[in-house]
Amino acid sequence: MSSGITRVRAPGFAGREGGADTVRVITSPHDRRPLPAELRAYLDQLVEHTRSVCGTHLASVIAVGSLALDDYRHGRSDVDVTVVVDDSLPASAVHDLAEVLAHPRLPCPAPGLELVVYGQEFAGRPSGEGGYLLDLNTGPLLPEKAGFDAAGSPAFWYVIDRSVAHQAGLTLFGYPARDVIAEPERPELYAALRASIREHSDGEGHLADNRVLNGCRSVAFCRTGRWMAKRRAAKEVATHEEDFRPLIEAAVRSFERPRSASAALPTDEVRAFLARVRDRVEESAGQGSEPDRHAD
Numbered sequence: 001m002s003s004g005i006t007r008v009r010a011p012g013f014a015g016r017e018g019g020a021d022t023v024r025v026i027t028s029p030h031d032r033r034p035l036p037a038e039l040r041a042y043l044d045q046l047v048e049h050t051r052s053v054c055g056t057h058l059a060s061v062i063a064v065g066s067l068a069l070d071d072y073r074h075g076r077s078d079v080d081v082t083v084v085v086d087d088s089l090p091a092s093a094v095h096d097l098a099e100v101l102a103h104p105r106l107p108c109p110a111p112g113l114e115l116v117v118y119g120q121e122f123a124g125r126p127s128g129e130g131g132y133l134l135d136l137n138t139g140p141l142l143p144e145k146a147g148f149d150a151a152g153s154p155a156f157w158y159v160i161d162r163s164v165a166h167q168a169g170l171t172l173f174g175y176p177a178r179d180v181i182a183e184p185e186r187p188e189l190y191a192a193l194r195a196s197i198r199e200h201s202d203g204e205g206h207l208a209d210n211r212v213l214n215g216c217r218s219v220a221f222c223r224t225g226r227w228m229a230k231r232r233a234a235k236e237v238a239t240h241e242e243d244f245r246p247l248i249e250a251a252v253r254s255f256e257r258p259r260s261a262s263a264a265l266p267t268d269e270v271r272a273f274l275a276r277v278r279d280r281v282e283e284s285a286g287q288g289s290e291p292d293r294h295a296d
Contacts, residue, residue, distance in 0.1 A: 033170060039079065039110065046101060047061050049100045050101070052100075054083075054093060054097065057085050057088060058174060059086060059180055060175045062081065064081065064082050065161070069168055077111070078114050080115075081172075082181065085133070086119075108139040112142025113136065113139050119131075119133055129158075130151070134146065134147070155195075159192040162181050163183055163189055163227065164227045166183040196218065197218065197277055208267075209262055210255070212251035218281060220233035235252075247270070
């Protein structure tokens with residue numbers, strides 16, 4: 001991608017500059033925030049392949065997850081991307097996109113790519129549903145999956161990711177994230193957090209350090225109403241949860257290793273911590289729709 005800002009014609013999107021049917025295209029990486037050097041070429045190719053498949057139906061390509069929250073760790077973090085398209089994009093193009101972005105056809109330098117495609121109408125309104133057109137997991141360490149029916153998937157992953165995208169998403173192409181992705185309502189977010197805690201409490205398929213750090217991120221969100229990077233959230237929570245501080249610090253040390261070298265953490269302590277997280281979410285949900293803004 002070259003530097004600067006250009007415009008392209010795209011039916012169905014009213015431009016903020018120029019005339020109708022104009023898309024503002026940001027071609028500077030990450031809203032002028034730098035990308036990790038290990039990912040620049042890959043994300044350039046991902047955007048170009050997405051543009052070639054979706055054409056003028058493409059509204060935005062947005063980096064979310066650790067990239068958006070400035071905590072990407074190469075060798076540990078996945079690449080999380082949200083794509084928003086005009087609702088008139090043919091279903092066949094969505095299937096084509098899953099094929100052209102799949103590893104190793106497009107080699108992923110991270111452990112995995114988690115890419116979700118939404119229609120413009122759905123993405124632009126608050127929702128507690130999954131609502132995706134495509135949920136693609138691919139990469140050298142990620143089990144391959146291409147889902148096209150959101151009704152069969154737990155919604156909480158997508159609700160949380162859309163909230164992160166609205167607050168902090170990094171636009172790689174097209175409209176800024178806040179213009180195309182609505183923030184879910186607070187009750188929907190609390191419901192998503194409850195479901196996330198249940199998922200991580202079971203533990204199946206999740207690294208122990210990630211279970212603890214996702215719990216920290218949930219508590220930090222309840223305190224502030226903002227999403228934090230996992231390690232920052234862990235630092236915040238450890239200052240208030242003295243009983244669990246050794247566990248949280250051990251989870252951070254493990255998270256700073258490659259995924260293959262993650263440490264085992266005491267199962268009972270992890271479950272006890274997640275029970276505390278669940279209580280904290282319930283406390284915040286019971287106080288109403290606004291986040292609990294206790295002083296940190």
